Amino acid sequence: MATTSPDRALRVDAQRNQDRIVAAAHEAFAELGYEVTIEEIARRAGVGAATIYRRFPTKERLLHAIFDTRIGELELDIAAATAMPDPWEALLAGIRALIEIQTANMVFLQALDQSGVMLELKDEINVRVFEPLSVLFSRAQASGQIRGDLDPSELPLLIQMVTATAKHTPTCPTPASAVRYLALLADALRTPTPSVLPPG
Amino acid sequence: MATTSPDRALRVDAQRNQDRIVAAAHEAFAELGYEVTIEEIARRAGVGAATIYRRFPTKERLLHAIFDTRIGELELDIAAATAMPDPWEALLAGIRALIEIQTANMVFLQALDQSGVMLELKDEINVRVFEPLSVLFSRAQASGQIRGDLDPSELPLLIQMVTATAKHTPTCPTPASAVRYLALLADALRTPTPSVLPPG
Amino acid sequence: MATTSPDRALRVDAQRNQDRIVAAAHEAFAELGYEVTIEEIARRAGVGAATIYRRFPTKERLLHAIFDTRIGELELDIAAATAMPDPWEALLAGIRALIEIQTANMVFLQALDQSGVMLELKDEINVRVFEPLSVLFSRAQASGQIRGDLDPSELPLLIQMVTATAKHTPTCPTPASAVRYLALLADALRTPTPSVLPPG
Amino acid sequence: MATTSPDRALRVDAQRNQDRIVAAAHEAFAELGYEVTIEEIARRAGVGAATIYRRFPTKERLLHAIFDTRIGELELDIAAATAMPDPWEALLAGIRALIEIQTANMVFLQALDQSGVMLELKDEINVRVFEPLSVLFSRAQASGQIRGDLDPSELPLLIQMVTATAKHTPTCPTPASAVRYLALLADALRTPTPSVLPPG
DNA sequence: AATGAATGAGAATTCATTCAT
């Protein structure tokens, strides 16, 4: 043949499609949440619906792939935060990274807010995101910057307190309410145990 | 006569079904949220789906009927809270009443958490629940028991911070996590403005 | 017992119900056409739906009973028209009687306008209404008051030409359009055969 | 390559189905009126019901698509009629074109005969069909070929007089009765006002 | 005998997933 082997040509094409699908799915899930139809994603990607199914056997697996990429980025951000000298600032930076992704992405909000759905994803987020964040939490707590009557395992719920406030303005790229209520939560975390928290 | 009139006899049966429908709907909406099908509710009530439509012309009206009862109870609780002498305790009592109903009922959570759905109900909750709660909030703030950089209009979001933590255990009749994180939030509210909250 | 026998008391009651059902059905069919629900008729009659089914095994049979009464009245009107001295005026009077009933009664319009429904009723109307009207038509034709290229069997279609125009104003007790277009049709009937009608 | 592109190959199949759907819908609406179910149309087309919804988002839009084609043809016929030299013949030709389509199609009859349904379509027919026909009517009237006590706005009702007679034989491709009674109506229209029409 | 209640059989519409080309 005149050019590269047809095999390679196809792979280039296929990869381009793969990328467009992922990008379109990302955008669509972010905007519309999990309820978005496969057809809409295909439309945005400029491919046929069946092409999506060639790569991703189900809608959930497509979502999983999106999450995977995002979680990878998040892992990097958290690693960067971990390198910060001040434990409290490190924790806040890590939390901010998570919150930013969530508030920019409707389906991310749904995944952590809603019960009984996307369980597999939740597990993965626990392992890859909340475990390293817990380390930061413990460190800040050990340094006396966080009240003692909280446990690192509560981090998912604490973060949810903040992201829940962003549910109604997820389109805004800078979710002002999330920033505001994270500050409020931070005050609570720093409170030198003035009250007795009932067991969770 | 010794027995009741035939009119009443019929009503007994009908009322039993009516009660079963309401109970089943309550339970199903509480467990599964608004997405539950009428068929599922009918199954739980032991009646045909069309029977539900006899009493409740649409799914939304069925939901509304259940909400209405709950909101009525809530109004009483809030009124009772309003009668408490200490403004701060009054506010907490009112919030607790709302949170208890929300955490016991998935669809109640959805109504307040999700945007673009059940708008009519949201309006009703605003008028019948959040308005009286805002009064309590203002009172507590005027008495110096709540930091000054918060506004009563933020009450829905603040409450959402707490209820969001109960999303994953809404079936539990005593939502321990909600109680715990309400206490945490209370600490934040009472903080004498140690940090500057960014605008929401 | 103090009053009449319970047997007779019941029959009086039953007859009153029967009358109310017929009256309500008449009114409801007249206003809303055949699409009216049995429940609506029952509501207007002040009885339960099942009571209607006790007397009339199906909705169609109920309709039939209504028609039966109306057709009886119509027979009388036509008989009266038949007694009129002038054949042309007699025919017009008969036609007017039919048209009045039709235009005052939506379901009557439907029965004659629509194909494939209420076939049994159509047959009955043919026998009890159109046959005597045809006699009047033939008489008027024999007296030279109607053009010769029409046949008495066409009477149903000719009348339909008029009633069709009343479809959109059937609520009006005096259907002005029907009167107007009956006059127009009358001109056509009286035309001394100026054109050659193609076969129908 | 010898064969067409795969793009086009697919479209051939789809187009065949599309054609079958339109043909089946046309036929079914013509035979059974608007009450025909989508399922029945799908059955006749040999496809699943959902396939119809792929092309036509609602039943009404499917109907509209079919109407649209017919009305387009009708517009051409009326334009051709308008070009005829004799105003009376032009009007008759225009009316005939409309009547032919109506009598061949039950749902077309329903659209004009029944009140309160297919309002959007009625509007479109008014603009695209009755307005140009009214011009023809006025012209014929101005030329003295139509009695003066009629108004162009009565055209819909006048035509309904004719089509109503075809209601019971709408499947017949050549609606003999409509032709016959149009001729009868024509005589009435041409009558040099021998009677006084009551107001409609 | 009377009735309100109950329901089964639809009807329109949607969407994740599979198939034919």
Added chain:
DNA sequence: GATGAATGAATTCTCATTCAT
């Protein structure tokens, strides 16, 4: 390999008719 097309399984809601009291 890719794709538009096709569809089965749901879901909400309606109504003539039957049933339990």
